[in-house]
Amino acid sequence: xxxxxxxxxxxxxxxxxxxxxxxxxxxxxxxxxxxxxxxxxxxxxxxxxxxxxxxxxxxxxxxxxxxxxxxxxxxxxxxxxxxxxxxxxxxxxxxxxxxxxxxxxxxxxxxxxxxxxxxxxxxxxxxxxxxxxxxxxxxxxxxxxxxxxxxxxxxxxxxxxxxxxxxxxxxxxxxxxxxxxxxxxxxxxxxxxxxxxxxxxxxxxxxxxxxxxxxxxxxxxxxxxxxxxxxxxxxxxxxxxxxxxxxxxxxxxxxxxxxxxxxxxxxxxxxxxxxxxxxxxxxxxxxxxxxxxxxxxxxxxxxxxxxxxxxxxxxxxxxxxxxxxxxxxxxxxxxxxxxxxxxxxxxxxxxxxxxxxxxxxxxxxxxxxxxxxxxxxxxxxxxxxxxxxxxxxxxxxxxxxxxxxxxxxxxxxxxxxxxxxxxxxxxxxxxxxxxxxxxxxxxxxxxxxxxxxxxxxxxxxxxxxxxxxxxxxxxxxxxxxxxxxxxxxxxxxxxxxxxxxxxxxxxxxxxxxxxxxxxxxxxxxxxxxxxxxxxxxxxxxxxxxxxxxxxxxxxxxxxxxxxxxxxxxxxxxxxxxxxxxxxxxxxxxxxxxxxxxxxxxxxxxxxxxxxxxxxxxxxxxxxxxxxxxxxxxxxxxxxxxxxxxxxxxxxxxxxxxxxxxxxxxxxxxxxxxxxxxxxxxxxxxxxxxxxxxxxxxxxxxxxxxxxxxxxxxxxxxxx
Numbered sequence: 001x002x003x004x005x006x007x008x009x010x011x012x013x014x015x016x017x018x019x020x021x022x023x024x025x026x027x028x029x030x031x032x033x034x035x036x037x038x039x040x041x042x043x044x045x046x047x048x049x050x051x052x053x054x055x056x057x058x059x060x061x062x063x064x065x066x067x068x069x070x071x072x073x074x075x076x077x078x079x080x081x082x083x084x085x086x087x088x089x090x091x092x093x094x095x096x097x098x099x100x101x102x103x104x105x106x107x108x109x110x111x112x113x114x115x116x117x118x119x120x121x122x123x124x125x126x127x128x129x130x131x132x133x134x135x136x137x138x139x140x141x142x143x144x145x146x147x148x149x150x151x152x153x154x155x156x157x158x159x160x161x162x163x164x165x166x167x168x169x170x171x172x173x174x175x176x177x178x179x180x181x182x183x184x185x186x187x188x189x190x191x192x193x194x195x196x197x198x199x200x201x202x203x204x205x206x207x208x209x210x211x212x213x214x215x216x217x218x219x220x221x222x223x224x225x226x227x228x229x230x231x232x233x234x235x236x237x238x239x240x241x242x243x244x245x246x247x248x249x250x251x252x253x254x255x256x257x258x259x260x261x262x263x264x265x266x267x268x269x270x271x272x273x274x275x276x277x278x279x280x281x282x283x284x285x286x287x288x289x290x291x292x293x294x295x296x297x298x299x300x301x302x303x304x305x306x307x308x309x310x311x312x313x314x315x316x317x318x319x320x321x322x323x324x325x326x327x328x329x330x331x332x333x334x335x336x337x338x339x340x341x342x343x344x345x346x347x348x349x350x351x352x353x354x355x356x357x358x359x360x361x362x363x364x365x366x367x368x369x370x371x372x373x374x375x376x377x378x379x380x381x382x383x384x385x386x387x388x389x390x391x392x393x394x395x396x397x398x399x400x401x402x403x404x405x406x407x408x409x410x411x412x413x414x415x416x417x418x419x420x421x422x423x424x425x426x427x428x429x430x431x432x433x434x435x436x437x438x439x440x441x442x443x444x445x446x447x448x449x450x451x452x453x454x455x456x457x458x459x460x461x462x463x464x465x466x467x468x469x470x471x472x473x474x475x476x477x478x479x480x481x482x483x484x485x486x487x488x489x490x491x492x493x494x495x496x497x498x499x500x501x502x503x504x505x506x507x508x509x510x511x512x513x514x515x516x517x518x519x520x521x522x523x524x525x526x527x528x529x530x531x532x533x534x535x536x537x538x539x540x541x542x543x544x545x546x547x548x549x550x551x552x553x554x555x556x557x558x559x560x561x562x563x564x565x566x567x568x569x570x571x572x573x574x575x576x577x578x579x580x581x582x583x584x585x586x587x588x589x590x591x592x593x594x595x596x597x598x599x600x601x602x603x604x605x606x607x608x609x610x611x612x613x614x615x616x617x618x619x620x621x622x623x624x625x626x627x628x629x630x631x632x633x634x635x636x637x638x639x640x641x642x643x644x645x646x647x648x649x650x651x652x653x654x655x656x657x658x659x660x661x662x663x664x665x666x667x668x669x670x671x672x673x674x675x676x677x678x679x680x681x682x683x684x685x686x687x688x689x690x691x692x693x694x695x696x697x698x699x700x701x702x703x704x705x706x707x708x709x710x711x712x713x714x715x716x717x718x719x
Contacts, residue, residue, distance in 0.1 A: 001045025001046070001068065001069055002041050002067075002070045003039070003040040003048075003049060003066070004034070004037050004066040004068075005038045005039075005040070005066075006036065006062070006063045006064045006065075006066075006090070006092070007060070007062040007092065008059065008060055008061040008092055008093065009037065009038045009060055009061075010033055010038070010092045010093050010133070011093040011094055011121075011166065012058075012059040012060045012093075012121065013057040013059075013120075013121030014057060014060050015032075015038060015164055016081075016158065016163040016164050017057050017060075018031045019031065019079055019163075020055075020158060021052045021055060022040075022048060022079040023078075023079055023158065024051075025044070025047060025051060027043055027044055028072075028076050028077055028079060029041045029042035029072075029076060030079065030080050030081070030082045031079075031081055032081065032082045032084055032085060033085070033087075033134035033135065034084070034085045034088075034134070035085070035086060035090060035134060036088070036089065036090030036091060036092035036133050037092065038092075041072070041076075042079075043072050045067060049065070049067070058122060059094045059097065059122065060094075061094075084134040085134070088430060089133070089396070089428065089430025089431050090133065090428070090429060090430075091372070091401055091428050091429065093126045093127060093130065093135045095127060095367050095368055095369060096124070096125045096126055096127055096128055096210050096294075096347070096366055096367055097122075097263035097264065097265075097294075098265045098293070098294035098295075099118065099119060099294065099295060099299070100122050100123040100263075102120065102122070102161065103118045103119055103123055104118075104296075107296055107300075111150065111170055111171070111172075115170060115174070115296065116177055116295065116296040116297040116300060116339070117169055117175050117339075118170075120161045120162050121161060121165045122161065123263070124167055125167070125211070126140075126167075127211075127345055127404075128210045128344065128346070128347050128366070129141040129142060129210075129343065129344050130344055132427060133428045133430075135166060137166045137167070140167060140344070141343070142166065142167045142169065142174075142341070145173055145174050145175060145341075146173060147168065148170065150172070151169060151170055155168050174341075177191045177208075177338065178191055178340075179194045179336070180336040180337075181335060182332070182333065182334050182335065184329045187335075191337055192301055192337070193304050195301065195335050195337040196301055196305035197304075199216065199218050199221075199335075200218065200306075202218075202221055202224065203217070203333075204216070204217045204224070204225060204228055204333050204334050205217070205333055205334060205335040205336065206314050206328055206333045206335075206336050207297065207301075207336075207338075208325075208338045208339050209295055209298070210294070210366065211321075211343060211345065211348070211365075211366045211404075212313060212314065212315075212321035212322070212343065212347065212366075213313070213314035213321060213322055213323075213328060214312065214313065214314060215312050216309045216311045217310050218305065218306060218309060218310070219238065219280075219281065219306075219308050219309070220277065221310075222236065222277070222310060223280060231312075231591075232590060233591060233594060234590065235283070235289060236281050236282070236289075236310045236311075237267045237290070237310070237311055237351075238281055238288060238289065238290050238309070238310060239291050239292065239293060239298065239309050239311045240290060240291075240292065240307060240308045241306075241307040242307075245308060246260070246270075248308075249273055249278055249288055249290060250272050250273060250278075250287075250288050252268070252270045252290075253270075253354070255354045255357060256268050256270050256354050259352060259359070260290060260291060260292060261292065265292055265293075265349075266349065266350035266351060266352050266367055267289040267291040267350065267351045267352070268290055268351075268352060269287045269288070269289050269352070270288060270289075271286060271287055272287055284586070284597075284598040284601075285601070286601040287353070289351060291311075291349065297337070297339075313348050313349070314328060314331065319407055319408075319411040319413055319414060320346060320407050320413050321348055323343050323346055346404070346417075347365045347366035347369060347404045347405075348363060348366060348404070348405050349363075349365065349366050350363055350368045352364075355673075355679040355680075355695065356679055356680065356683050356693075356695060358696060359696070359697050360695075360696055360700075360701050361696070361699070362674060362700065362701075362704075363389065363405045364402070364404075364405065364699075364704060369403070369404045371401075371402065371698070372402075373399065373400050373477065373698060373699065374398060375399065375400055376398065377716055377718070377719040378397065378715070379395065379434050379435075379715050379718040379719060380395060380396045380431040380433050380435075381395045381433060381434060381435040381436070381714035382394050382426070382436050382437065382453065383395075383437045383706070383707035383708065383709070383710030383711035383714065384418070384422070384436070384437065384439075384446045384450050384707060384710070385406075385409075385439070385704075385707040386441070386444065386492070386703045386706045387408065387444045387446075387703070388409070388592060389405065389407075389408070389700070389702055390406035390408065390409055390446070390703070390704075391404070391406055391700075391705075391706075391707050391708075392418060392421060392422045392425070392707050393708045393710065394425055394426060394429055394431070394433075394711065395711040395712065395715040396429050396431045400476065400708055400712060400715075401425060401429065403422065403425055403707075405704060408592075410445060414445070415446060415449060418446055422449075433453065433457050433459055434460075434718055435459055435460050435461075435462055435717070435718055436454045436459060436460070436461050436462070437450070437462045437707075437710035437711065437714045438461065438462075438463055438464075438710075439463065439466055439469070439492075439493065439706065440463045440466065440495075441466070441493035462713075462714055462717065464709070464710045464713050464714075465494070465495060466492025466500070466706065467487035467489075467494075467500055467505060467512075468505070468507055468713070469706045469707075469709035469710050470487045470489070470492070470669045470670050470709060471483070471485040471487055471505060471512065471667065471709065472708075472713050473700075473705040473706065473708040473712070474669040474695075474696060474699070475507065475509065475667070475694075475712070476699065476709070477694075477697055477708075478665075478667075481509075482507060482508035483506075483507060483663055483666065484504065484507075484657055484661065484666055485504070485505055485506075485507050485666070486503070486650055486654060486667065486673075486682065487500075487501075487503045487504075487505060488501065488502055488572040488668070488669075488670040488672035488678075489572065489670035489671040489672055489702065490573030490592075490593070490671055490672075491569070491571055491573070491574075494570075498567055498569060499523065499567055499570070500569075500571070501518075501569060501571025501572055501573055501574065502517055502518030502570045502571055502572035502621070502650075503516075503570065504517065504650055504654050506657065507667075509712055509715075510716055510717075514619070515653060515654070516620070516650065516653045517570040517619060517620060517621065518570040518572060518621050518623050519570065519620050519621060520569065520620070521536070521540060521543070521569055521570075521574065521623075521624065522539045522542075522563045522567070523536075523539070523566050523567050523568070523569050524538060524539055524562050524563060525562060525566075526566065529574075530577075530589060531588060531589045531590075533580070533581035533586065533587060533588060533589060533595065534551065534587075536574060536577055536581065537578055537581050537582055537627075538550065538551060538556065538559055539563065539566075540578055542560060544624055544625065544628050546628065572646075572670075573672055575646070576599055576672070577589065579595075579642060580595035580599050581595065582627060582630055583602070583630070583638065583639060585599055585635075586598045586599075596671075596675060597675075599639060599675075600675055600676065601636075602635060602639040603636075603640055603675070603677035604676070604677045606636035606638070606639050606641070607640060607641075608637075608640060608641050609633060609637045609641050611641075612629060612638070613645055614645050614646060615649075621646060621649050621653075623646060626645075626646075643677075647678065651666070651685040651686055652685075652689070654686075664692055665691070665692055665693075665694050666686045666689075666691045666694070668693065668694075669701055669705075670701065671701065671702040671703065673695070673701045674702065
């Protein structure tokens, strides 16, 4: 029998598991990687397959098994792993997974004592060092390091857990770390210990990891870090030594603990324990991002320095993470802990939070990529995302595969990085697109890439409205055909040329219809209004005929003259910005989502008070009038009442329309849906109306999920 197995079946010890199973049953045959698949030829397939499925490697995941009766070559004696074939396209490796306990033990004694690149078939970097499929050493950056005799012996021993482990190495033959001082000069001695000494002395260091580099310091040095990095308010992540240390900084629930301790090792947002240090790490927020060590070097650092380190990606905000050592030295840190293994695919740390028991990915990258999601349609389409939090996605063979997090499209180097990631994934998938998809916004930087790809592959270029793509990504995430969806975010180019973002839409993968939206407010000065929140308040005051005290007479007059020609916005994000400014929570936005994030503590502690009811006029949910009534009430009660009442109208509108479309699904998506209190408000109100609420779980809620929706819609169009 010939057995072809698809799924996550390479880089997880799958062929060694096949070999062990066949040998234990005394069978004859062979196994090899065929593109993304594993192909097995064996003289007794049924008994073999039953036992193999009972003994799959922990990281393996099987999507399909195809069996074919063939004449067996009686000259084959015993069972062997043979040379891989190029095969068809696809990605079948697991994500980069944290170093396992067995490898950590190997680092304590023996020939791998203190060796930072220790790994086995059950752990280690894969995607970040992969150039192509199949997953063989020649297709990784480890091809630059020749195995020593001892590693070769492990690689060829069926009883060893490094049997056919493609990145097997040791201090004799593998990559190495080195420590450089602030001038880029090598420092002798133990690199980890020397680097830790710099951090303990109050220095800021850069350490090269899997997929990129981190800027780090001890938590007590957070103020210096903010000044040095030019990041006055944006939260940092905290890497802690172990599970016990988490409780010094946060109060995790069971699902958060399950995520943070998983082999994927994401940054998980948890309720923070209030202290001077945690407030310094995440100013004005009620949560803090925590993650655990996942590389050998990170564990070694904690042998020498405290129980926690601030870790943030080594890049300028929105730009791709640095990979080149020379570029890194230009950051003027106090020390650099670098290694000589090439990073092929850079990958930032994944970031998530848990809302209503579901996983809300804020950034899906290292540890969670590659990943794919099943769809019902065939064909190959490439979605290029929107502008912020860019990813791309490729639909192929009834699955959608997404790239790692890329960055913000208007930042230096991001368009090039996006193209690099798309072409890398396309190379692995071995497919040519039949359609390219971009956002409708005419000014997005990836539009040029879309046009070039469409010309290169002689295929159509399709534009998909931003919030339809959000809704489509939610449908695919939940395997639903349609829903009435609340798409709540900062900005999405609307069909009328205005900036949408507080929408109730009916959506399937074939069509969408805008049912209701928040009141349109002029964006005075367009992009400037996203950062200077006074402009949003002035716009609301103009609608209300109220006096504005935040501009002098001259500037106020100039801005008022802008209003008739300004882009209008129905954005829920801009509503939260205006409310945050009015309540004194945030006067100026210094990072994406800051005002809305700083509103969460108020929304979590407020109560419903009268006087903040709202109404609809046609399809418009009126919001400006609510700002007339903000006087001497507690600001948490005002915040809660304003948002709660707007959400009530939106949910009621969605539920009222659902019946006419024949759906029982109400959905919630977009960047605003990361807000736990807003998510809870929607959930309670939908449940009260007797409908089912669908939320994200594996596709990012925000713009990181746009490309998934684009690819899904295009696949439907092609079929």
